[in-house]
Amino acid sequence: MEGIADMGGTSGWGPARPPRADEPVFAEPWQGRAAALTILATRVSGRNVDAFRHAQERLDRAAYLDEGYFGRWLNAAELMLTEGAVLAPGEIDARARALRGEHVENPPVSVSVPESARPDAGPPTSAIAAWRSAPGSLRTIDAAPAFAVGQRVRAQNISPPGHTRLPGYVRGHAGVVEVVQPAAVFPDTHAHFLGENPQHVYSVRFDSHELWGEGADSFAVTVDLFENYLETTS
Amino acid sequence: MTTSSESGEAPSAALRTEALEQLLTERGLIDSEIVDAFITNYETNVGPLNGAKVVAKAWTDPEYRRRLLADGTSAIKELGFGGPQGEHIVVVENTPTTHNVVVCTLCSCYPWPVLGLPPGWYKDPVYRARVVKEPRTVLSEMGLDLGDDVHITVRDSTSEVRWLVLPERPAGTEHLTEEELVPLVTRDAMVGVAKAAAA
DSSP states (O other), X not given: OXXXXXXXXXXXXXXXXXXXXXXXXXXXXXXXXXXXXXXXXXXXXXXXXXXXXHHHHTSOHHHHHTTHHHHHHHHHHHHHHHHTTSSOTTHHHHHHHHHTTOOOOOOOOOOOOOGGGOTTOOOGGXXXXXXXXXXXXXXXXXXXXXXXXXXXXXXXXOOXXXXXXXXXXXXXXXXXXXXXXXXXXXXXXXXXXXXXXXXXXXXXXXXXXXXXXXXXXXXXXXXXXXXXXXXXXX | OOSXXXXXXXXXXXXXXXXXXXXXXXXXXXXXXXXXXXXXXXXXXXXHHHHHHHHHHHHHOHHHHHHHHHOHHHHHHHTTOOOTTOSEEEEEEOOSSEEEEEEOSSSOOOXXXXXXXXOHHHHSHHHHHHTTTOHHHHHHHTTOOOOTTSEEEEEEOOSSEEEEEEOOOOTTOTTOOHHHHGGGOOHHHHHTSSOOOOO
């Protein structure tokens, strides 16, 4: 889907700054807790990494940007937990207001935690360990790669309505297969619990002028694209 | 309890994080000790020092370097590094005339087992939006000026493939041992927004 998360090539962000060598991993204590809680939330709500990315992708501009990277994780965690019926809508806000001394009505919490919402959750102490040892996204498949190294391919000019890992800036553009990567779970279906559809992934090399026009600086971009995103060029 | 803080203003992310932790704990779904352990792990154990050890070994051991470029995931695992966000790591080499720089335009995918969690600039819309369109300018703004004769390849991490840059070994370090080289290998050089420099 089109959304704030698909940032490649967009304008209006201002200049980049030199990196700080001494930057802490978590600039504020809540950020580390939000990171861990989001990973746990993905699991206890019965979601997967692709559904997590799709939750981020659906945030509005303010929810995505205003509180930075861990703010968008936190907002995506809330979305997964409410959609997974683990938390009621508004429950986090109400509790946060109560924590700062406001007298608030708690939203009706009719939700318990349905087993179906967290099929693999397991006991809480095992959630991070389970995440560490999860099967991951790579799969072995029987089908031969449809495209070969050196072959010219085109990223389809499509606008998938749901989750996708096909960035807008390469759609409709042609490039050359540089590497055939291991087959992996297809995010576009996996994010929506419509199956793994594992398929080959290709690192496709695009020339900067193909992407950005004749006036562009000369360089190349490689983008790691699932087989379903690609077509042969005529 | 105060009443002065009552307002329509949305609670801060810090407060909402605290609320979320309480709610999930009360439901028996999480354990705060697990949250603490995650933070400690990424603050102290899993960070760019891991990647620096990989690079320093590659600089001093030609056979390891060959294995690393041929199969990054396996060669990195030889040093004990692997895990979430590192299922398939591809290592690309920077030279005086070819320069790789890594980004994730769609979120902030990053090779956690060797570099830890991504730094602020990597997650910044400025970097995500612009480095695929004008990498030479962005790198210059970040402090790395590359000559016009250097071929730049930007690696956009849009699948579960994770990219690690093997920087050039700095001139004048021929006498240093593997252990002495480790501190010269920076996170920024392993993403490709800087070069490794002699101390």
